[in-house]
Amino acid sequence: MTLAARDVSWSAGGRRILNGVSVTAPAGGVLGLVGPNGSGKSSLLRLLGGLRRPDAGDVLLDGRPVSRVRRAELARRLAFVEQHSATEMQLRVRDVVSLGRTPHRGAWGGWTPADEAAVAAALETTGMTGRAGQSWSTLSGGERQRVQVARALAQEPREILLDEPTNHLDIRHQLELLDLLRSLRTTCVIALHDLDHAAAFCDCIAVLDRGRLVTQGLPAGTLTPGLIRDVFAVEATQRYDRHGTLRIDFTVAPPPARHRSLQAHCRSKPEDDRRSGSDSRQETYGHLS
Numbered sequence: 001m002t003l004a005a006r007d008v009s010w011s012a013g014g015r016r017i018l019n020g021v022s023v024t025a026p027a028g029g030v031l032g033l034v035g036p037n038g039s040g041k042s043s044l045l046r047l048l049g050g051l052r053r054p055d056a057g058d059v060l061l062d063g064r065p066v067s068r069v070r071r072a073e074l075a076r077r078l079a080f081v082e083q084h085s086a087t088e089m090q091l092r093v094r095d096v097v098s099l100g101r102t103p104h105r106g107a108w109g110g111w112t113p114a115d116e117a118a119v120a121a122a123l124e125t126t127g128m129t130g131r132a133g134q135s136w137s138t139l140s141g142g143e144r145q146r147v148q149v150a151r152a153l154a155q156e157p158r159e160i161l162l163d164e165p166t167n168h169l170d171i172r173h174q175l176e177l178l179d180l181l182r183s184l185r186t187t188c189v190i191a192l193h194d195l196d197h198a199a200a201f202c203d204c205i206a207v208l209d210r211g212r213l214v215t216q217g218l219p220a221g222t223l224t225p226g227l228i229r230d231v232f233a234v235e236a237t238q239r240y241d242r243h244g245t246l247r248i249d250f251t252v253a254p255p256p257a258r259h260r261s262l263q264a265h266c267r268s269k270p271e272d273d274r275r276s277g278s279d280s281r282q283e284t285y286g287h288l289s
């Protein structure tokens with residue numbers, strides 16, 4: 001066991017946000033936190049990361065209350081990727097990633113080859129090597145997200161907490177990031193909205209609803225159609241894809257009839273039809289004549 005919350009409660013603004021929540025991250029594995037908006041995922045991540053103290057209960061790191069772990073040790077071994085990381089605007093990408101090495105350097109410690117190697121590896125892993133010299137302020141949302149992940153990886157943590165890390169990422173980078181996190185030996189706790197991604201990439205799932213833990217367990221046993229209906233109010237089914245990976249499909253109502261004519265407008269331009277040798281022009285544009 002590395003990281004766990006035991007019966008934690010936390011209040012803010014005169015309201016109970018988390019109520020007696022217990023979760024355990026599998027050592028070296030990926031724990032996915034899922035739940036509707038406002039269910040307490042980010043709040044629980046902050047308690048797990050030692051950024052906030054629970055009003056009741058304990059966060060345990062290797063069985064020790066996190067409040068008793070020295071701040072320096074915590075800063076070295078635990079990395080946090082927040083949803084909206086604020087970083088000084090004038091920094092370059094390499095500088096931001098290098099901040100991940102700060103906890104490893106003593107008061108008078110210089111920059112070492114080990115620091116250099118960790119930063120280079122983190123840039124490479126996240127596909128940002130070519131952007132190392134670019135100003136942070138000029139990056140797109142998805143690039144910033146990848147740089148924040150690179151900064152966390154450069155820290156070489158034993159535990160990494162990520163709040164919606166796939167936000168802003170295109171689908172390839174979403175899948176690559178989740179695959180990367182799964183491949184690390186680092187214990188990961190990830191708040192995720194995409195239940196299909198949670199099913200496919202997490203070893204263990206904790207479902208939160210209105211500040212309480214509904215269940216924690218293996219993806220197939222937790223993300224059941226019944227639970228998804230109860231907690232998220234949508235219909236879903238489980239299936240296994242051709243690789244044997246659990247996937248979650250959602251039932252979407254069929255489009256209203258008028259959408260068929262709207263879709264016809266979008267199908268293709270006449271020039272595209274000529275290029276592709278298609279004879280669909282009459283079918284596509286017939287309604288305009």
Ligand SMILES: Nc1ncnc2c1ncn2[C@@H]1O[C@H](COP(=O)(O)OP(=O)(O)OP(=O)(O)O)[C@@H](O)[C@H]1O
Nearest residue numbers: 012013017035036037038039040041042043044191
């Ligand atoms: N400092 C605070 N003061 C008052 N209310 C807070 C505070 N922090 C969080 N909350 C409230 O606690 C609830 C849980 O917030 P939290 O951000 O943990 O949820 P979440 O599950 O991460 O939501 P989302 O999926 O929308 O990101 C929300 O209703 C939020 O408004």
